[in-house]
Amino acid sequence: MSENSAAAPERSGGGLAYILGATAVAGGIGYIIQAAVPAFVDQAQYVVFSVFWSIVYLVVSGLSGIQQEATRASRSTAQGGGWGVLARFAVIYAAIAAVVVAATAMLWAPDVFGADTVPLVAALAVAAVGYAFVAAISGALYGVKDWRGVAGMTVADAGVRLLTVGAAVLLGAGLIAIGWAVAVPFSLAALLIWLIAGRGIRSRLALDADLPTLLRHSLHTVGAAIATGIMISGLPFLLGVTSARDDAALLASLILVITLTRAPLVIPLLALQSYLVVTFRDAAEQVRRRVLVWGSGLLGATVVLSALAVVVGPWVVSLLYGGRYELPAPAYAAIVASAGLTGLLCITGPAALAGGRHRLYLASWIAASAVTVASLFLPVPELPRVLTALLAGPVVGVVVHATGLLRPRVSLSA
Structure with a gap:
């Protein structure tokens, strides 16, 4: 080529x-x-x-x-x-x-x-x-x-x-x-x-960058990627470990609905991570505006989809699986909202990385995954515990990213 x-x-x-x-x-x-x-x-x-x-x-x-x-x-x-x-x-x-x-x-x-x-x-x-x-x-x-x-x-x-x-x-x-x-x-x-x-x-x-610099910086990106995997790819595994003694039918329903409803928002944004890094990197003066505009658009879509999920979600799952998997309708809205918040991390993260803020990039994903895992051990009933974990983790991560991006850049590793 x-x-x-x-x-x-x-x-x-x-x-x-x-x-x-x-x-x-x-x-x-x-x-x-x-x-x-x-x-x-x-x-x-x-x-x-x-x-x-x-x-x-x-x-x-x-x-x-x-x-x-x-x-x-x-x-x-x-x-x-x-x-x-x-x-x-x-x-x-x-x-x-x-x-x-x-x-x-x-x-x-x-x-x-x-x-x-x-x-x-x-x-x-x-x-x-x-x-x-x-x-x-x-x-x-x-x-x-x-x-x-x-x-x-x-x-x-x-x-x-x-x-x-x-x-x-x-x-x-x-x-x-x-x-x-x-x-x-x-x-x-x-x-x-x-x-x-x-x-x-x-x-x-x-x-x-030379090889030592690449290796040093990659400790942050690989660490953040592992944390991302824990929050997304590893979530069903975490639910199985932390909820093994709870209601098996509720656990199965949670895993199914999380799998079906989060993917349309999260997976495309995960696939776009490198594209967004390049886009932010080559237009540094527009990073904050683009994060605000794209993030607002994503949150707006999330609100609409969450409202639709309350009405459509239970009906679709019942139609496909004959009533074997059931959740309260508001739980669908919370799960879709968690997907939108996780997707927002997939916008703010590349913005941080494109500016060379590797520590900020890592800190946000680590904080989000740590809060997610910790919330799964709260001494509360299974459904509110899982929904809290789904929502609290990405909220904390977005706050860390947003706070860091608003601060003046100190160094390439800031």
């Missing part, structure tokens, strides 16, 4: 369309995989598969911090020369991720993977290594504003996974093969996009 071709999507305003389109395709593929696998395995195998899938994407969520820092640091120039540093950055994180997975596996894997522990942990380590390179290449593509390349990476990863998992289940290859079919596409997608766009990245990519 040439510099001119890479810039075309930016001039035509197509960057957002490329990213949202690719996110919709990839998200749809993910739902297809998760809906289809239970039809080809027994219940015990499905439990293991779902846990494996959850852990893979919790690791992916943490490693997405690599992409955020790579995006912030990357620029497009005629000289290039930045890929060597970014490649070493990816190798270091790939090695760290593999070691962490292997070193911690014996603490939890035998309980969930049983006799398949060794091959599935190995597959998880391969997924972590592959995604480290997906994150680095994606960050470079975002930084140089190659929107087609960004969309291609997103769709390639999901598309290859659909093919590999589909082949594994149709051939009856078993749970281990399915696990590897989930894990390997990260590496295959990174290789495919590198073969297509690698020459353009090498020739145009420049970084505003």
Whole structure:
């Protein structure tokens, strides 16, 4: 890809369309995989598969911090020369991720993977290594504003996974093969996009930081990404742990409604994190205005959707699931409101990161996740406890971000 071709999507305003389109395709593929696998395995195998899938994407969520820092640091120039540093950055994180997975596996894997522990942990380590390179290449593509390349990476990863998992289940290859079919596409997608766009990245990519600085800054972005994963990907797991002795039917209803209602607001904004970093970074004088305008728009939409959820939510869930999952109507409004507040964090966060405020970025997500987890242990009944956790965490996070963004910037790490 040439510099001119890479810039075309930016001039035509197509960057957002490329990213949202690719996110919709990839998200749809993910739902297809998760809906289809239970039809080809027994219940015990499905439990293991779902846990494996959850852990893979919790690791992916943490490693997405690599992409955020790579995006912030990357620029497009005629000289290039930045890929060597970014490649070493990816190798270091790939090695760290593999070691962490292997070193911690014996603490939890035998309980969930049983006799398949060794091959599935190995597959998880391969997924972590592959995604480290997906994150680095994606960050470079975002930084140089190659929107087609960004969309291609997103769709390639999901598309290859659909093919590999589909082949594994149709051939009856078993749970281990399915696990590897989930894990390997990260590496295959990174290789495919590198073969297509690698020459353009090498020739145009420049970084505003050396390797030690990237590593130091990434401690904040990866830490924030882990906290994000705890609040979003890990939320059903947290509810299961903290509410295991409560009403099982209520817990199931909460998890279902949270899954169905939060995704439309949260997932697109999560997918736009690197795009927003670039947008804020390249128009620093407009950051506060854009945060205010976009945040107000999101909150306005959240109010409308929360009101609709009170009326429509219980009816839709009853229609789809025959009354097996029931919540009070106001709970739907609270859950949708929590999604909007979490989405607001996904706007204020990139604004902080784009300005080099890594500590502020990390502090907000850590505060939000800590309040969420702590609220789940409050000595109150299950429903108000869960709703408090859903709402209080993002409120605290947004307050931390907003307070920091209103203060004059002291240093790049402020």
